[in-house]
Amino acid sequence: MRCKPIDMFRKDIFIFRLFFTLMMVASVAVQVHAQDAVYTDTIYEKSWMQKTVERLDSLMDHPLLKTSQLAMMVYDLTADSVVYTHNERQLMRPASTMKVITAVAALDRLGSNHRFRTTMRIDGSIRDSVLHGNITFKGSLDPMFSSVDMQKFVAYLQNKGIKTVDGDAIADKSMKDTLRFGEGWCWDDDNPVLDPLLVDGKDGFVDKFRTVWLAGKASGKGTTAVSHGLCDVMKPMMKDSENLYAEAVFYQLAASVAAGRPATARHARAAIREVVKKMGKSPENYRFADGSGLSLYNYVSAELLTSFLRYAYGKKEIYKHLEQLLPIAGKDGTLKKRMRKSPCEGNVRAKTGTLTGIISLAGYCTASNGHKLAFTIINQGVLTNKPARDFQDQVCGVLCSQ
Numbered sequence: 001m002r003c004k005p006i007d008m009f010r011k012d013i014f015i016f017r018l019f020f021t022l023m024m025v026a027s028v029a030v031q032v033h034a035q036d037a038v039y040t041d042t043i044y045e046k047s048w049m050q051k052t053v054e055r056l057d058s059l060m061d062h063p064l065l066k067t068s069q070l071a072m073m074v075y076d077l078t079a080d081s082v083v084y085t086h087n088e089r090q091l092m093r094p095a096s097t098m099k100v101i102t103a104v105a106a107l108d109r110l111g112s113n114h115r116f117r118t119t120m121r122i123d124g125s126i127r128d129s130v131l132h133g134n135i136t137f138k139g140s141l142d143p144m145f146s147s148v149d150m151q152k153f154v155a156y157l158q159n160k161g162i163k164t165v166d167g168d169a170i171a172d173k174s175m176k177d178t179l180r181f182g183e184g185w186c187w188d189d190d191n192p193v194l195d196p197l198l199v200d201g202k203d204g205f206v207d208k209f210r211t212v213w214l215a216g217k218a219s220g221k222g223t224t225a226v227s228h229g230l231c232d233v234m235k236p237m238m239k240d241s242e243n244l245y246a247e248a249v250f251y252q253l254a255a256s257v258a259a260g261r262p263a264t265a266r267h268a269r270a271a272i273r274e275v276v277k278k279m280g281k282s283p284e285n286y287r288f289a290d291g292s293g294l295s296l297y298n299y300v301s302a303e304l305l306t307s308f309l310r311y312a313y314g315k316k317e318i319y320k321h322l323e324q325l326l327p328i329a330g331k332d333g334t335l336k337k338r339m340r341k342s343p344c345e346g347n348v349r350a351k352t353g354t355l356t357g358i359i360s361l362a363g364y365c366t367a368s369n370g371h372k373l374a375f376t377i378i379n380q381g382v383l384t385n386k387p388a389r390d391f392q393d394q395v396c397g398v399l400c401s402q
Contacts, residue, residue, distance in 0.1 A: 048369040049083065055398040056084050064391050068381035071302040074399065077313050077364075078371035088303040091286070092378045095353030096241045097305055097362040098293030103234055103325065104308045105275045106249045107318045109256055115227040116142035116248065118197070120153045122160075122224075129163040137205060138172040139197035140255070143248045144228040146200055150212045156222030157213075169206045171197050176251050176263040183265060184295030191294065192244035194251070201244055231321055238325040238351060239333035243292040250291025265290065279307050293353055302376040305362045309374035313364075326351055326363050329396070339393050343368075343400040350375075350396075357381055359388035361396075368402045375399065 056074075071090045074083040094101075106114070117140050124133015135157075139145070175196040185191050197205035212218065230249070237245035253271040254263035268291065273283035286304055289295035312318045327333030330345035334352040339345055350363025362376040377395055379388035 048367060048371075052367075052398060053084060056395065059391070059394060059398070060086065062391055062394075064379070064382065064387050067383075068379055068388070071378040071380070072376065072395070073302040073306040074373055074375045075306050075310060076367075076371050077310065077374055083373065085303075088306075089301050091299040091301055092360075092380045093296060093298055093355060093358050094293055094300050094305060094362075094378065095355040095358045095360045096243075096246075096293040097351050097353040097360040097376070097378070098288075098291065098298050098300070099237055099241065099246045100305060100351050100362050101272060101288070101300070101308050102246055102249055102253070102291040103238060103322060104312045104318060105272045106230060106234070106253055107312070107321055108275055108278075108315065109271055110230060110252060112229075112231055112317065112321050114230040114252065116140050116144070116230075116233060116252065117225060117227045118142050118145050118149070119225045120156070122157075124167060126160060126162060129161050131157075131162045131165045131167060134167040134170055135165060135209075136170040136172055137197055137209070138175070139195075139205070140175050141194065141196045141198065141248045141251050142226075142228055142233075143198060143201055143242070143245045144233060145198055145226060147208070147212065149226040150199055150208055151218040152220065152223045152226060153209065154212050154216075154218035154222070155220045156224055158216075158218060159222050169209055171206050173197060174262060175255060179265075182247065182290040182292070182295055184289045184297030186294075186296070189294065192247060194247055198244075231325070234321075234325055239327050241334050241352065243294055246292035247290065253291075275308075275311070276304070279311050281307060293355070296355075302378055305376040305378075306374050309362065309364065309376070313372070313374060323349060323364065338389065339396060342393075342397055343402075344393070344396045347400050348396050353378075354385060357383070359385055359392065361392045365396060365399050367399055373399055 071087040071092050073085050073088040076083050119138050121136045122131065122133065123136065124131055173196045180193050180195065181191055182194065193203050195203040199205055199208040233245050233248060236242040237249060250268045251263050254265065254268035257267040257271050269288045272288050276283040281304065287297060287299040289297035312322045326349040327335035328346060329335045329339035329348035335348070335350065339348060344365065348363065348365045350361050353360030358380050359382055360378040365373050367373055377392045379391065382388040
């Protein structure tokens with residue numbers, strides 16, 4: 001009976017030790033959980049995504065946006081997820097970022113090996129150095145056909161022993177319709193002429209031929225066909241935003257749909273709409289007027305432009321060409337003087353756009369976390385260009401910075 005209190009005492013000690021042990025285990029578990037939570041929160045607070053969103057949110061208080069409209073979308077191509085949006089579905093005029101749509105559609109439908117051809121055909125016979133017949137030129141709206149190329153045609157005739165032509169020089173312009181300007185172009189702009197036969201970017205092909213022919217300065221073997229590659233044409237179109245070159249590509253798209261008939265803007269729009277369908281979107285929700293972005297009738301969204309960039313990125317053959325064609329921040333093209341001495345220099349590759357009241361930018365960059373991003377920024381209703389460009393450069397700075 002004397003041992004009973006001792007047994008009870010031991011039992012109490014055992015229970016106390018068990019309780020203490022359980023409390024210690026629970027305490028450690030809570031501490032570990034708390035440490036994990038703190039660690040997770042710390043990582044999340046320092047994540048690139050959160051910092052980027054917060055910085056972009058702060059830009060939404062920019063004074064520029066109090067009197068103008070903004071549409072913007074940033075997409076993480078590596079993670080395949082949206083980073084940031086602001087009025088991304090709002091329809092706006094794209095200005096020259098329309099050229100991104102034209103370029104992607106052309107690379108997708110025509111392929112990078114497609115060529116613009118200008119040909120010369122001789123009809124009749126040659127007797128005593130006289131061509132008794134006609135010379136017919138057929139063009140495809142090649143914006144790169146030059147006076148040097150014309151000399152190659154003349155050299156061919158001279159090498160055939162032709163000194164006089166008893167016939168006509170005929171310009172075959174059946175490649176496209178007779179419209180010389182695009183739908184929705186302003187009459188007071190410096191608009192390119194949409195003529196299938198161009199020399200040095202201007203019409204008057206036959207007159208130029210006669211001038212070179214009479215000068216008699218051509219040399220070399222000569223040829224009856226001159227051609228230039230699609231990517232060669234698209235380089236000045238994208239780097240320097242040459243509108244004529246963009247419209248030339250636009251009408252090559254049109255010709256691919258017209259199938260031998262005179263190509264029209266309607267045919268080119270059909271080709272672009274087909275690409276929009278491939279992306280799973282409804283083309284009737286947008287309006288495509290021309291290939292350069294000169295038209296005031298183009299209406300697209302930041303989401304659609306970003307979708308074109310995403311589509312191109314997903315097609316290796318398209319992306320490898322498009323990436324090389326885009327202006328590089330601080331290095332060349334229309335971005336040569338922008339974003340210098342910043343994380344964007346040499347990183348941002350994007351197409352610029354400028355119309356009265358509109359500044360736009362659409363392209364790619366690599367974020368500090370190594371992810372590839374596609375982005376579109378459209379500022380509409382701006383009275384001067386510089387504040388909008390500065391705003392866009394700030395956005396790019398956020399995307400590229402640590």
